[in-house]
Amino acid sequence: xxxxxxxxxxxxxxxxxxxxxxxxxxxxxxxxxxxxxxxxxxxxxxxxxxxxxxxxxxxxxxxxxxxxxxxxxxxxxxxxxxxxxxxxxxxxxxxxxxxxxxxxxxxxxxxxxxxxxxxxxxxxxxxxxxxxxxxxxxxxxxxxxxxxxxxxxxxxxxxxxxxxxxxxxxxxxxxxxxxxxxxxxxxxxxxxxxxxxxxxxxxxxxxxxxxxxxxxxxxxxxxxxxxxxxxxxxxxxxxxxxxxxxxxxxxxxxxxxxxxxxxxxxxxxxxxxxxxxxxxxxxxxxxxxxxxxxxxxxxxxxxxxxxxxxxxxxxxxxxxxxxxxxxxxxxxxxxxxxxxxxxxxxxxxxxxxxxxxxxxxxxxxxx
Amino acid sequence: xxxxxxxxxxxxxxxxxxxxxxxxxxxxxxxxxxxxxxxxxxxxxxxxxxxxxxxxxxxxxxxxxxxxxxxxxxxxxxxxxxxxxxxxxxxxxxxxxxxxxxxxxxxxxxxxxxxxxxxxxxxxxxxxxxxxxxxxxxxxxxxxxxxxxxxxxxxxxxxxxxxxxxxxxxxxxxxxxxxxxxxxxxxxxxxxxxxxxxxxxxxxxxxxxxxxxxxxxxxxxxx
Numbered sequence: 001x002x003x004x005x006x007x008x009x010x011x012x013x014x015x016x017x018x019x020x021x022x023x024x025x026x027x028x029x030x031x032x033x034x035x036x037x038x039x040x041x042x043x044x045x046x047x048x049x050x051x052x053x054x055x056x057x058x059x060x061x062x063x064x065x066x067x068x069x070x071x072x073x074x075x076x077x078x079x080x081x082x083x084x085x086x087x088x089x090x091x092x093x094x095x096x097x098x099x100x101x102x103x104x105x106x107x108x109x110x111x112x113x114x115x116x117x118x119x120x121x122x123x124x125x126x127x128x129x130x131x132x133x134x135x136x137x138x139x140x141x142x143x144x145x146x147x148x149x150x151x152x153x154x155x156x157x158x159x160x161x162x163x164x165x166x167x168x169x170x171x172x173x174x175x176x177x178x179x180x181x182x183x184x185x186x187x188x189x190x191x192x193x194x195x196x197x198x199x200x201x202x203x204x205x206x207x208x209x210x211x212x213x214x215x216x217x218x219x220x221x222x223x224x225x226x227x228x229x230x231x232x233x234x235x236x237x238x239x240x241x242x243x244x245x246x247x248x249x250x251x252x253x254x255x256x257x258x259x260x261x262x263x264x265x266x267x268x269x270x271x272x273x274x275x276x277x278x279x280x281x282x283x284x285x286x287x288x289x290x291x292x293x294x295x296x297x298x299x300x301x302x303x304x305x306x307x308x309x310x311x312x313x314x315x316x317x318x319x320x321x322x323x324x325x326x327x328x329x330x331x332x333x334x335x336x337x338x339x340x341x342x343x344x345x346x347x348x349x350x351x352x353x354x355x356x357x358x359x360x361x362x363x364x365x366x367x
Numbered sequence: 368x369x370x371x372x373x374x375x376x377x378x379x380x381x382x383x384x385x386x387x388x389x390x391x392x393x394x395x396x397x398x399x400x401x402x403x404x405x406x407x408x409x410x411x412x413x414x415x416x417x418x419x420x421x422x423x424x425x426x427x428x429x430x431x432x433x434x435x436x437x438x439x440x441x442x443x444x445x446x447x448x449x450x451x452x453x454x455x456x457x458x459x460x461x462x463x464x465x466x467x468x469x470x471x472x473x474x475x476x477x478x479x480x481x482x483x484x485x486x487x488x489x490x491x492x493x494x495x496x497x498x499x500x501x502x503x504x505x506x507x508x509x510x511x512x513x514x515x516x517x518x519x520x521x522x523x524x525x526x527x528x529x530x531x532x533x534x535x536x537x538x539x540x541x542x543x544x545x546x547x548x549x550x551x552x553x554x555x556x557x558x559x560x561x562x563x564x565x566x567x568x569x570x571x572x573x574x575x576x577x578x579x580x581x582x583x584x585x586x587x588x589x590x
Binding site for chain 1: 413414417420422423442443446447448449450451455457461462463464474475478479523527535
């Protein structure tokens with residue numbers, strides 16, 4: 001989950017509207033009795049217009065970093081080979097704040113796009129595919145037929161083979177010129193200081209600028225729903241295990257209470273109260289719970305380390321990755337808390353039974 | 368003021384056929400008095416002792432301990448009276464096997480909580496010393512002889528300085544020499560320390576050391 005939040009934009013604003021804008025006649029006469037068929041929508045230049053103004057408005061909300069992107073298609077031509085790629089026009093200083101691509105640079109840097117406006121950053125896999133090297137020039141052809149030679153100023157490697165072979169970055173202004181879409185961006189990606197606010201911030205942005213704003217929760221709804229199902233299954237299994245452990249502790253304490261019935265009678269004959277007897281056995285249960293939790297946490301940590309060391313090659317990834325393991329302290333606290341709590345509850349029932357022992361019933365028949 | 372006064376004390380077990388364990392028992396125990404309860408097996412000696420020691424609830428009559436009527440006391444109130452005013456010695460020592468002799472003697476003091484830890488240890492050691500167990504303090508019950516265990520039990524009964532010691536066949540499981548020893552100890556506790564002793568016994572030799580004997584037959588005090 002953390003990886004999802006860290007690597008994806010928290011909010012993605014696209015040059016789309018969630019609801020189809022109403023036509024002029026419909027706006028003027030919402031209750032009109034006559035339907036006009038075949039009215040063509042107004043032809044608009046695609047993209048987020050006045051994106052700089054929107055960017056300022058978004059950043060003014062506070063705790064937000066935003067970067068404009070103009071994404072389009074292009075063809076790379078080099079040494080007689082042509083390759084279709086995705087070309088994203090970016091502002092490097094802003095892109096660094098919202099994306100991890102800067103951390104994936106293996107040669108050059110995003111900043112070079114500011115220094116050399118004809119510069120382009122491509123994936124190492126694409127460079128390998130076209131036998132390109134840093135500093136070499138390629139011909140970039142846009143769908144509108146614009147042709148521009150560009151120089152490779154950086155290489156990145158994310159490990160995602162498809163991304164590394166098809167994604168490229170260039171200066172926003174240069175891409176706007178290449179794609180014949182001046183002063184336009186078609187995506188604004190947003191990162192928040194507090195990712196959990198993404199849903200409400202996205203709604204605020206959409207209400208403010210009108211363009212469709214999708215939070216990471218909305219974008220990953222299917223995945224999040226799957227995680228909910230996974231959690232339900234996981235907690236059901238853990239709950240069942242805890243229940244079994246509870247019965248185990250209940251049995252142990254019941255046996256101990258049975259074995260110690262005479263001692264309970266002795267203590268009560270001395271003047272110990274029922275509550276004292278309960279406390280003894282509940283404490284014993286709690287000690288079992290704490291000891292078991294510490295042992296379980298130790299074993300769990302060892303197993304987690306073993307799992308984290310497992311190397312896998314996910315489909316579409318060029319590199320080797322380790323199985324993701326969540327090391328958050330909260331999960332250990334919850335597990336230990338539930339285990340100790342269950343142990344105390346499991347011990348309380350036989351402790352209560354033990355505390356009700358009448359000494360005379362035991363002492364009269366004891367030998 | 369009498370340490371213990373029982374008036375018309377009775378105990379009947381409920382059931383399809385009610386069973387009377389003790390019937391209309393009138394008993395008065397004075398300070399420093401050593402009284403033995405005698406009677407045939409099943410006559411209700413131990414049942415009377417448990418009633419007098421607040422281990423069992425009477426179904427009739429009154430029981431005053433140190434002037435306070437205990438009828439109507441709940442379990443915790445009766446436990447408090449046992450803790451502060453009564454010490455028990457049973458036929459079988461009933462020491463806690465996991466604890467040393469010293470810790471067994473400390474147990475009632477720990478519950479009472481009037482003494483600090485070091486004072487508890489000091490008092491427990493002094494009690495064991497007085498009963499000739501100075502060197503046995505750190506041994507567990509399983510490492511002691513029967514006579515030594517019973518003396519530890521007596522030391523434990525004395526832990527909270529009780530007014531009354533109730534003993535149920537205290538020599539029943541001991542050899543002659545140990546029985547004699549226990550008898551002398553109880554006698555001295557009554558004579559020198561002014562503690563009241565009530566003991567159930569079958570042993571005529573033990574009974575001869577008492578100031579007074581109470582005879583019980585079929586749950587009724589006959590003499």
